[in-house]
Amino acid sequence: MQLVVARIGRAHGIKGEVTVEVRTDEPELRLGPGAVLRTDPASTGPLTIESGRVHSGRLLLRFEGVHDRTAAEALRNTLLIAEVDPTELPEEEDEYYDHQLIDLDVVLADGTEVGVITEISHLPSQDLFIVERPDGTELMIPFVSEIVSEIDLENQRAVITPPPGLIDDRAVIASARDAETQERDSEEAEEAGAEERDA
Template identity: 30%
Template sequence: MVVLGKIVAPYGLVGAVKVHPFADDPLSWAKLPQWWLGREEDDPSLWRPEKLRRCRSGGDVLIVQFGSFSDRNASEAAKGLLVGVPRSMLPPTAENEYYWADLIGLDVLNTHGQSLGQVLGLIETPGNDVLRVGDGEGNERLLPFVAAVVLDVDLPGRCVRVDWEADW
Protein backbone atom coordinates (compact mmCIF):
# COMPACT_ATOMS: atom_id res chain seq x y z
CA MET A 1 0.00 0.00 0.00
CA VAL A 2 1.38 3.40 -0.97
CA VAL A 3 0.17 6.16 1.34
CA LEU A 4 -0.99 9.21 -0.60
CA GLY A 5 -2.30 11.40 2.20
CA LYS A 6 -4.18 11.72 5.46
CA ILE A 7 -7.73 12.75 6.32
CA VAL A 8 -7.29 15.82 8.49
CA ALA A 9 -10.81 17.19 8.98
CA PRO A 10 -14.44 16.93 7.96
CA TYR A 11 -15.70 19.35 5.31
CA GLY A 12 -19.30 20.51 5.22
CA LEU A 13 -22.36 18.57 6.31
CA VAL A 14 -22.71 15.81 3.72
CA GLY A 15 -19.68 13.65 4.60
CA ALA A 16 -16.87 15.26 2.62
CA VAL A 17 -13.38 15.32 4.14
CA LYS A 18 -10.18 17.32 3.81
CA VAL A 19 -7.20 15.21 2.78
CA HIS A 20 -3.64 16.49 3.24
CA PRO A 21 -1.67 15.07 0.26
CA PHE A 22 1.76 13.50 0.74
CA ALA A 23 2.69 13.25 -2.95
CA ASP A 24 2.87 15.29 -6.13
CA ASP A 25 -0.06 15.88 -8.46
CA PRO A 26 -2.82 14.86 -6.04
CA LEU A 27 -5.61 15.73 -8.47
CA SER A 28 -4.40 12.92 -10.73
CA TRP A 29 -5.48 10.50 -7.97
CA ALA A 30 -9.08 11.45 -8.78
CA LYS A 31 -8.75 9.26 -11.88
CA LEU A 32 -8.53 6.21 -9.63
CA PRO A 33 -11.96 4.62 -9.04
CA GLN A 34 -11.29 3.94 -5.39
CA TRP A 35 -8.87 4.67 -2.60
CA TRP A 36 -8.12 2.58 0.46
CA LEU A 37 -8.42 3.86 4.03
CA GLY A 38 -6.52 2.57 7.03
CA ARG A 39 -4.32 3.37 9.95
CA GLU A 40 -0.53 3.37 9.94
CA GLU A 41 -0.39 0.48 12.40
CA ASP A 42 -2.81 -1.65 10.35
CA ASP A 43 -1.70 -4.49 8.16
CA PRO A 44 -2.38 -3.38 4.53
CA SER A 45 -4.84 -6.28 4.16
CA LEU A 46 -7.05 -4.56 6.76
CA TRP A 47 -7.33 -1.33 4.77
CA ARG A 48 -10.80 -0.93 3.26
CA PRO A 49 -11.53 0.27 -0.26
CA GLU A 50 -13.72 3.35 -0.63
CA LYS A 51 -15.38 4.43 -3.87
CA LEU A 52 -14.34 7.92 -4.81
CA ARG A 53 -17.34 10.12 -5.72
CA ARG A 54 -15.69 13.54 -5.96
CA CYS A 55 -12.25 15.06 -5.53
CA ARG A 56 -11.24 18.68 -5.98
CA SER A 57 -8.52 21.03 -4.86
CA GLY A 58 -9.17 23.07 -1.76
CA GLY A 59 -5.95 25.07 -1.58
CA ASP A 60 -3.32 22.95 0.16
CA VAL A 61 -5.79 20.09 0.79
CA LEU A 62 -8.09 17.95 -1.32
CA ILE A 63 -11.83 18.03 -0.72
CA VAL A 64 -12.99 14.44 -1.12
CA GLN A 65 -16.37 12.72 -1.04
CA PHE A 66 -16.33 8.95 -0.54
CA GLY A 67 -19.25 6.73 -1.49
CA SER A 68 -20.05 5.54 2.02
CA PHE A 69 -19.66 8.88 3.84
CA SER A 70 -23.16 10.35 3.92
CA ASP A 71 -23.00 12.86 6.77
CA ARG A 72 -20.67 14.88 8.96
CA ASN A 73 -20.58 12.14 11.64
CA ALA A 74 -19.01 9.75 9.14
CA SER A 75 -16.43 12.31 8.06
CA GLU A 76 -15.57 13.20 11.67
CA ALA A 77 -15.03 9.51 12.47
CA ALA A 78 -12.57 9.24 9.55
CA LYS A 79 -10.25 11.99 10.84
CA GLY A 80 -6.70 10.63 11.10
CA LEU A 81 -7.16 7.80 8.61
CA LEU A 82 -4.51 7.42 5.94
CA VAL A 83 -5.42 7.32 2.26
CA GLY A 84 -3.57 4.94 0.00
CA VAL A 85 -3.65 2.68 -3.02
CA PRO A 86 -1.95 -0.60 -3.83
CA ARG A 87 1.37 0.03 -5.57
CA SER A 88 0.15 -1.92 -8.61
CA MET A 89 -2.57 0.69 -9.28
CA LEU A 90 -0.16 3.61 -9.60
CA PRO A 91 1.11 4.56 -13.04
CA PRO A 92 4.76 3.86 -13.77
CA THR A 93 7.15 6.71 -13.04
CA ALA A 94 9.18 8.45 -15.72
CA GLU A 95 12.96 8.22 -15.76
CA ASN A 96 14.49 9.85 -12.66
CA GLU A 97 11.06 10.09 -10.99
CA TYR A 98 10.25 8.13 -7.86
CA TYR A 99 7.34 7.54 -5.55
CA TRP A 100 8.33 8.70 -2.09
CA ALA A 101 7.28 5.36 -0.64
CA ASP A 102 9.91 3.67 -2.83
CA LEU A 103 12.70 5.83 -1.38
CA ILE A 104 11.94 5.32 2.31
CA GLY A 105 14.31 2.80 3.87
CA LEU A 106 16.99 3.05 1.18
CA ASP A 107 20.60 3.24 2.36
CA VAL A 108 22.32 6.57 1.71
CA LEU A 109 26.01 6.45 0.76
CA ASN A 110 28.26 9.36 -0.09
CA THR A 111 30.83 9.43 -2.90
CA HIS A 112 33.46 7.96 -0.52
CA GLY A 113 31.25 4.94 0.20
CA GLN A 114 30.48 6.15 3.74
CA SER A 115 27.03 5.36 5.06
CA LEU A 116 25.03 8.43 6.06
CA GLY A 117 22.08 6.30 7.19
CA GLN A 118 18.71 5.47 5.69
CA VAL A 119 15.96 7.58 4.13
CA LEU A 120 13.37 8.15 6.88
CA GLY A 121 11.06 10.29 4.79
CA LEU A 122 10.83 13.30 2.55
CA ILE A 123 9.78 16.88 3.10
CA GLU A 124 8.14 18.92 0.38
CA THR A 125 9.36 22.51 0.24
CA PRO A 126 8.64 25.23 -2.34
CA GLY A 127 12.18 25.03 -3.73
CA ASN A 128 12.78 21.29 -3.81
CA ASP A 129 12.05 18.10 -1.93
CA VAL A 130 14.32 17.21 0.99
CA LEU A 131 15.50 13.74 2.08
CA ARG A 132 15.32 13.03 5.82
CA VAL A 133 18.24 10.70 6.53
CA GLY A 134 18.67 9.00 9.91
CA ASP A 135 21.75 7.18 11.15
CA GLY A 136 19.91 4.78 13.49
CA GLU A 137 21.26 6.51 16.59
CA GLY A 138 18.70 9.31 16.71
CA ASN A 139 20.70 11.68 14.51
CA GLU A 140 19.03 13.07 11.44
CA ARG A 141 20.27 15.16 8.53
CA LEU A 142 18.38 16.87 5.73
CA LEU A 143 19.67 16.59 2.18
CA PRO A 144 18.18 18.51 -0.74
CA PHE A 145 16.73 16.11 -3.31
CA VAL A 146 18.39 17.84 -6.28
CA ALA A 147 20.69 16.53 -9.01
CA ALA A 148 23.76 18.29 -7.55
CA VAL A 149 23.38 16.28 -4.32
CA VAL A 150 21.54 13.08 -5.29
CA LEU A 151 23.78 11.46 -7.87
CA ASP A 152 22.03 8.11 -8.26
CA VAL A 153 18.97 6.26 -6.97
CA ASP A 154 19.35 2.50 -7.28
CA LEU A 155 15.95 1.05 -6.32
CA PRO A 156 16.91 -2.61 -7.01
CA GLY A 157 20.14 -2.12 -5.01
CA ARG A 158 18.20 -0.25 -2.26
CA CYS A 159 20.72 2.62 -2.26
CA VAL A 160 20.94 6.36 -2.86
CA ARG A 161 24.37 7.78 -3.74
CA VAL A 162 24.89 11.41 -2.74
CA ASP A 163 27.54 14.12 -2.93
CA TRP A 164 27.49 14.92 0.80
CA GLU A 165 30.24 14.64 3.36
CA ALA A 166 29.73 12.63 6.55
CA ASP A 167 30.72 15.57 8.77
CA TRP A 168 28.29 18.06 7.24
Protein backbone atom coordinates (compact mmCIF):
# COMPACT_ATOMS: atom_id res chain seq x y z
CA MET A 1 0.00 0.00 0.00
CA GLN A 2 1.04 3.61 -0.47
CA LEU A 3 1.68 5.88 2.50
CA VAL A 4 2.36 9.63 2.51
CA VAL A 5 5.52 10.04 4.58
CA ALA A 6 6.34 13.73 4.08
CA ARG A 7 5.50 16.98 2.33
CA ILE A 8 8.26 19.06 0.79
CA GLY A 9 8.51 22.62 2.07
CA ARG A 10 10.69 25.53 1.01
CA ALA A 11 14.19 25.33 -0.41
CA HIS A 12 17.04 25.65 2.09
CA GLY A 13 20.25 27.27 0.93
CA ILE A 14 21.52 27.14 -2.66
CA LYS A 15 22.61 23.51 -3.03
CA GLY A 16 19.24 21.81 -3.56
CA GLU A 17 18.22 21.02 0.00
CA VAL A 18 14.55 21.26 1.00
CA THR A 19 12.77 21.31 4.33
CA VAL A 20 10.20 18.57 4.80
CA GLU A 21 7.11 18.22 6.96
CA VAL A 22 7.47 14.68 8.29
CA ARG A 23 4.30 12.57 8.25
CA THR A 24 5.75 9.28 9.47
CA ASP A 25 6.88 8.21 12.91
CA GLU A 26 9.82 6.36 11.33
CA PRO A 27 11.64 9.01 9.28
CA GLU A 28 14.96 7.19 9.62
CA LEU A 29 13.40 4.19 7.83
CA ARG A 30 11.18 5.92 5.27
CA LEU A 31 13.30 9.00 4.54
CA GLY A 32 16.85 7.64 4.67
CA PRO A 33 19.50 8.00 1.93
CA GLY A 34 18.75 5.73 -1.01
CA ALA A 35 14.98 5.65 -0.43
CA VAL A 36 13.01 5.93 -3.68
CA LEU A 37 9.69 7.70 -3.22
CA ARG A 38 6.69 8.26 -5.44
CA THR A 39 5.32 11.77 -5.56
CA ASP A 40 2.04 13.65 -5.76
CA PRO A 41 1.91 15.22 -8.28
CA ALA A 42 3.42 12.23 -10.05
CA SER A 43 5.11 14.45 -12.66
CA THR A 44 7.79 15.48 -10.16
CA GLY A 45 8.91 11.94 -9.30
CA PRO A 46 9.95 9.41 -8.43
CA LEU A 47 12.60 11.01 -6.21
CA THR A 48 15.61 9.28 -4.68
CA ILE A 49 16.95 10.68 -1.42
CA GLU A 50 20.65 11.50 -1.70
CA SER A 51 21.22 12.81 1.82
CA GLY A 52 19.41 14.12 4.88
CA ARG A 53 20.22 16.04 8.04
CA VAL A 54 18.48 17.80 10.89
CA HIS A 55 18.88 21.58 11.10
CA SER A 56 17.23 23.69 13.82
CA GLY A 57 14.77 20.91 14.56
CA ARG A 58 13.72 20.50 10.91
CA LEU A 59 14.62 17.63 8.58
CA LEU A 60 16.43 18.71 5.42
CA LEU A 61 16.65 16.41 2.40
CA ARG A 62 18.59 16.52 -0.84
CA PHE A 63 17.42 14.46 -3.83
CA GLU A 64 19.45 12.99 -6.66
CA GLY A 65 19.47 15.34 -9.64
CA VAL A 66 18.30 18.34 -7.57
CA HIS A 67 21.38 20.48 -6.91
CA ASP A 68 20.30 24.12 -6.92
CA ARG A 69 17.74 26.31 -5.20
CA THR A 70 15.56 26.75 -8.30
CA ALA A 71 15.10 22.99 -8.76
CA ALA A 72 14.50 22.54 -5.04
CA GLU A 73 11.88 25.31 -4.91
CA ALA A 74 10.06 23.67 -7.85
CA LEU A 75 9.36 20.66 -5.58
CA ARG A 76 7.58 22.73 -2.93
CA ASN A 77 4.32 21.20 -1.60
CA THR A 78 5.05 17.85 -3.30
CA LEU A 79 3.92 14.85 -1.24
CA LEU A 80 6.41 12.00 -0.80
CA ILE A 81 4.85 8.53 -0.91
CA ALA A 82 6.40 5.25 0.23
CA GLU A 83 5.34 1.72 -0.66
CA VAL A 84 4.53 -0.12 2.58
CA ASP A 85 3.63 -3.76 3.11
CA PRO A 86 0.19 -3.59 4.80
CA THR A 87 1.14 -6.55 7.03
CA GLU A 88 4.28 -4.81 8.27
CA LEU A 89 4.22 -3.84 11.94
CA PRO A 90 6.50 -1.56 14.00
CA GLU A 91 9.22 -3.25 16.02
CA GLU A 92 8.10 -1.77 19.36
CA GLU A 93 4.94 -2.95 21.10
CA ASP A 94 2.20 -0.32 21.39
CA GLU A 95 3.53 1.52 18.33
CA TYR A 96 1.52 1.92 15.15
CA TYR A 97 2.01 3.06 11.60
CA ASP A 98 -0.08 6.00 10.46
CA HIS A 99 -1.99 3.85 7.96
CA GLN A 100 -3.15 1.60 10.82
CA LEU A 101 -4.64 4.58 12.68
CA ILE A 102 -6.20 6.52 9.80
CA ASP A 103 -10.00 5.97 9.61
CA LEU A 104 -10.27 4.48 13.11
CA ASP A 105 -13.46 5.46 14.94
CA VAL A 106 -12.74 7.54 18.03
CA VAL A 107 -15.06 6.77 20.95
CA LEU A 108 -15.31 7.51 24.65
CA ALA A 109 -15.02 4.70 27.19
CA ASP A 110 -18.84 4.43 27.29
CA GLY A 111 -18.99 4.02 23.50
CA THR A 112 -20.06 7.58 22.69
CA GLU A 113 -18.95 8.46 19.16
CA VAL A 114 -16.46 11.33 18.88
CA GLY A 115 -15.37 11.13 15.24
CA VAL A 116 -12.93 9.53 12.81
CA ILE A 117 -9.14 9.90 12.61
CA THR A 118 -8.33 11.56 9.28
CA GLU A 119 -4.67 12.44 9.81
CA ILE A 120 -1.74 11.98 12.20
CA SER A 121 0.31 15.11 12.91
CA HIS A 122 3.86 14.38 14.07
CA LEU A 123 5.06 17.26 16.23
CA PRO A 124 8.45 17.46 17.99
CA SER A 125 6.83 17.10 21.41
CA GLN A 126 4.08 14.55 20.63
CA ASP A 127 1.84 13.09 17.95
CA LEU A 128 -1.70 14.36 17.42
CA PHE A 129 -4.80 12.66 16.05
CA ILE A 130 -6.70 14.96 13.69
CA VAL A 131 -10.29 13.82 14.21
CA GLU A 132 -13.25 14.78 12.04
CA ARG A 133 -16.46 15.01 14.03
CA PRO A 134 -19.90 14.06 12.63
CA ASP A 135 -20.70 17.77 12.15
CA GLY A 136 -17.59 18.26 9.99
CA THR A 137 -15.51 20.12 12.58
CA GLU A 138 -12.04 18.92 13.56
CA LEU A 139 -10.46 18.06 16.90
CA MET A 140 -6.81 17.61 17.78
CA ILE A 141 -6.27 14.83 20.31
CA PRO A 142 -2.78 14.20 21.75
CA PHE A 143 -1.70 10.59 21.18
CA VAL A 144 -0.59 9.98 24.78
CA SER A 145 -1.52 7.11 27.08
CA GLU A 146 -3.22 9.43 29.56
CA ILE A 147 -5.81 10.33 26.89
CA VAL A 148 -5.79 7.47 24.36
CA SER A 149 -6.50 4.49 26.60
CA GLU A 150 -6.84 1.82 23.88
CA ILE A 151 -6.12 1.21 20.21
CA ASP A 152 -8.38 -1.63 19.09
CA LEU A 153 -7.35 -2.50 15.53
CA GLU A 154 -9.61 -5.56 15.41
CA ASN A 155 -12.69 -3.41 15.98
CA GLN A 156 -11.19 -0.39 14.19
CA ARG A 157 -11.51 2.06 17.04
CA ALA A 158 -9.51 4.26 19.38
CA VAL A 159 -10.89 4.67 22.92
CA ILE A 160 -10.14 7.98 24.62
CA THR A 161 -10.59 9.39 28.14
CA PRO A 162 -10.29 13.13 27.46
CA PRO A 163 -9.78 15.74 30.17
CA PRO A 164 -12.54 18.35 30.59
CA GLY A 165 -12.66 20.77 27.68
CA LEU A 166 -10.69 18.71 25.15
CA ILE A 167 -13.70 17.40 23.26
CA ASP A 168 -15.97 20.43 23.39
CA ASP A 169 -14.99 23.73 24.96
CA ARG A 170 -18.50 24.98 24.29
CA ALA A 171 -19.92 22.36 26.63
CA VAL A 172 -17.49 23.46 29.33
CA ILE A 173 -18.41 27.10 28.77
CA ALA A 174 -22.10 26.22 28.88
CA SER A 175 -21.61 24.30 32.13
CA ALA A 176 -19.74 27.23 33.60
CA ARG A 177 -22.55 29.57 32.54
CA ASP A 178 -25.13 27.23 34.08
CA ALA A 179 -23.16 27.16 37.32
CA GLU A 180 -22.90 30.96 37.33
CA THR A 181 -26.64 31.27 36.64
CA GLN A 182 -27.50 28.84 39.42
CA GLU A 183 -25.20 30.65 41.82
CA ARG A 184 -26.69 34.03 40.89
CA ASP A 185 -30.25 32.69 41.23
CA SER A 186 -29.34 31.21 44.63
CA GLU A 187 -27.86 34.53 45.79
CA GLU A 188 -30.93 36.43 44.57
CA ALA A 189 -33.22 33.96 46.38
CA GLU A 190 -31.21 34.37 49.59
CA GLU A 191 -31.36 38.17 49.27
CA ALA A 192 -35.11 38.03 48.66
CA GLY A 193 -35.56 35.78 51.68
CA ALA A 194 -33.48 38.14 53.82
CA GLU A 195 -35.55 41.12 52.69
CA GLU A 196 -38.79 39.31 53.58
CA ARG A 197 -37.42 38.45 57.02
CA ASP A 198 -36.35 42.06 57.57
CA ALA A 199 -39.81 43.24 56.53
